[in-house]
Amino acid sequence: MVPLPLFKLASLFVRHISKYGANRIKIQAHEHPSLRRIAAKYGQTIHQITMRVSVASMRDVAAEKRAKEKAEAPTVKTAEQVKADEEKAAAKAAAAAKAAATGTKEKVSSYDPSRSIWTRKFRPIPEAKAVDLFADVLGDAFVLLVAGGLITYEYVKSKSKPDQNTVRIEELAELLKDEERRVAELEQVEKKQQLRVDVLEQALELLKSERASGKLKTA
Structure with missing residues (x-):
């Protein structure tokens, strides 16, 4: 589930x-x-x-x-531009005079790019x-x-x-170590068995040689 x-x-x-x-x-x-x-x-x-x-x-x-x-x-200004500037200056002066007469301050733009x-x-x-x-x-x-x-x-x-992949890798590593240990133990057992076989073969060879020499003496 x-x-x-x-x-x-x-x-x-x-x-x-x-x-x-x-x-x-x-x-x-x-x-x-x-x-x-x-x-x-x-x-x-x-x-x-x-x-x-x-x-x-x-x-x-x-x-x-x-x-x-x-x-x-x-x-260099033309006559029309000069006249327009004079009109603007006159209008500004009139506005300033009116503001002074009424006691109010003329709003001045304080825009500064810097x-x-x-x-x-x-x-x-x-x-x-x-x-x-x-x-x-x-x-x-x-x-x-x-x-x-x-x-x-x-x-x-x-x-x-814990990370599942890491845990799985560690488990596989432990299994691999156990398998290598088991293989090493089996190799040791096999070597011992081979040593016993060699000893038995040598004993048989010695027994055969002794029997052969005994038969020759009786003959």
């Missing part, structure tokens, strides 16, 4: 339980107030890290610097999405933790269990 793979069945059951636990974590992240605050906070952190990694993987700093240098390089992407702040996502993001990450981490524990347990168990 083939034994049932109890460990595999148990691991499959534990995996299903871990998925259920992950879903419960996601539900509690939305319903529990304290956990929701923590999930929203760390969800925003995960979002910032994800955005930085995504932008860093697509960013080309050298190309951005070349584009900026090309844009700032002095060129600035590290890891110090940049991206626009935060809504709280519900942040909670969902953190809950998904936490649930997946729980499932991976359970799966990793099962894999580690199976690895340790397989290491502690």
Whole structure:
């Protein structure tokens, strides 16, 4: 009778339980107030890290610097370009005057291609999405933790269990040694038997020679 793979069945059951636990974590992240605050906070952190990694993987700093240098390089402008620049300068001055009159500061772009992407702040996502993001990450981490524990347990168990091939080879080696020992013993017995046969043959030859010499004397 083939034994049932109890460990595999148990691991499959534990995996299903871990998925259920992950879903419960996601539900509690939305319903529990304290956990929701923590999930929203760390969800925003995960979002910032994800955005930085995504932008860093697509960013080309050298190309951005070349584009900026090309844009700032002095060129010969036409009359229309000069007029457009004057209009932009006038509009900017009017906006600055209006901002000074109202007591507000004009928003200035602080984009710098040489600035590290890891110090940049991206626009935060809504709280519900942040909670969902953190809950998904936490649930997946729980499932991976359970799966990793099962894999580690199976690895340790397989290491502690002796290798069947090695055990079989050792058994065959022992059988071979026993067979060689038996053959050696049989050879020793055969040598002793051969020695006895030789002694008997010599005795018979001696007896025959004595009888032959006795007959000659009587004759």
